[in-house]
Amino acid sequence: MSKINLMGLTLDQMQAALLALGENRYRGRQLFKWLYQARQHDFDRMTDLSRELRRQLAERYTVEGLTMVRKQRSKDGTEKFLFRLADRHPIETVLIPDRDRRTVCVSSQAGCALACKFCATGTMGLLRDLTVGEIVGQLVFLRQMYGDDSFGHVVFMGMGEPLNNYENLLESLRIMTSSQGLAIPARRITVSTSGITPKIKKLAESGLKVRLAVSLHAATQVKRLKIMPVADTFKLTKLMEAVRYYTEVTNQPVTFEYIVMAGFNDTMADIKALGRLVGGIPCKINLLAYNPVPGLPFKRPADEVVDWFGRELNPRVMAVTVRQSRGRDIEAACGQLAARSLT
Ligand code: SF4
Secondary structure, three states: OOOOOOOOOOOOHHHHHHHHHHHHHHHHHHHHHHOOOOOOOOOHHHHOOOOOHHHHHHEEEEEEOOOOEEEOOOOOEEEEEEEEEOOOOOOEEEEEEEOOOEEEEEEEEEEHHHHOOOOOOHHOOOEEEOOHHHHHHHHHHHHHHOOHHHOOEEEEEEOOOHHHHHHHHHHHHHHHHHOOOOOOOOEEEEEOOOHHHHHHHHHHHEEEEEEEEEOOOOOHHHHHHOOHHHHHHHOOOHHHHHHHHHHHHHHOOOEEEEEEEOOOOOHHHHHHHHHHHOOOOOEEEEEOOOOOOOHHHHOOHHHHHHHHHHHHHHHHOOOOEEEEOHHHHHHHHOOOOOOHHOO
């Protein structure tokens, strides 16, 4: 009988597993804390569980984390981790230090089906959804390596569209936000989506109150469709309705990500359209210069163009920030994750 991997089980699931062994529910809570807080994978070292229970656990269960095959460090301190999953698919996780905070950028799928025209991951197609254990495993791995303070913020901006792996995303978020699990405050977790409208509404109603970011990159339906095929299914007007709904239900502002691409979305007409589009929505716009991906036609704008874009946009919206690309020398920047070495 093959053993069941406990990594990725929620508190409820662990309690049910312990009940099935004839134990009290609170044993499930102890096990949950051992796994995610103490990051202890060896049953023998779970010293507040009886010897007999530890034996039974070891007989039926295992705790398998992720296998790292490479780590790269950028000149700016950004680190990129390449993991090989049990079925050999590659995924990447990026740890980004920025002044007094460290943010981890996690993957939610191996590859991605959405084929955004500017994105390296999009060229891979979807290999598969990540399991709950593989999503939280990225965070557990970093805490094992660097301790409790290894990161304070989590963004779902790595490989994949998190809302297309919705159930696993939700369970991961429950483990991440549980005070007995990874204990990461929901306000420090950002789920970034290319605009899966119905799931934005579901996430709003989930009660999880995580931050929402939307990859916009173009301010009209016609232009967005040129770079994001997903816009054909989920039209811009419906997307903005869903975003507005998210802000109302969660009482939180959203972030719009806008990658500035030279000669594509960097004109005054784009600025005006963007200002009109987000008008009345509590939001911040993050501008980011495009990082060229070999083989893809989009170009990086001059830094002055991005600064000008931000200055002109500023009076038309609630807040604008110009984000610096991080880890460009190790291809860890937004849209560059492709884990080519294992494909
Ligand atoms: S930008 Fe995001 S949603 Fe689009 S193809 Fe890349 S990973 Fe998928």
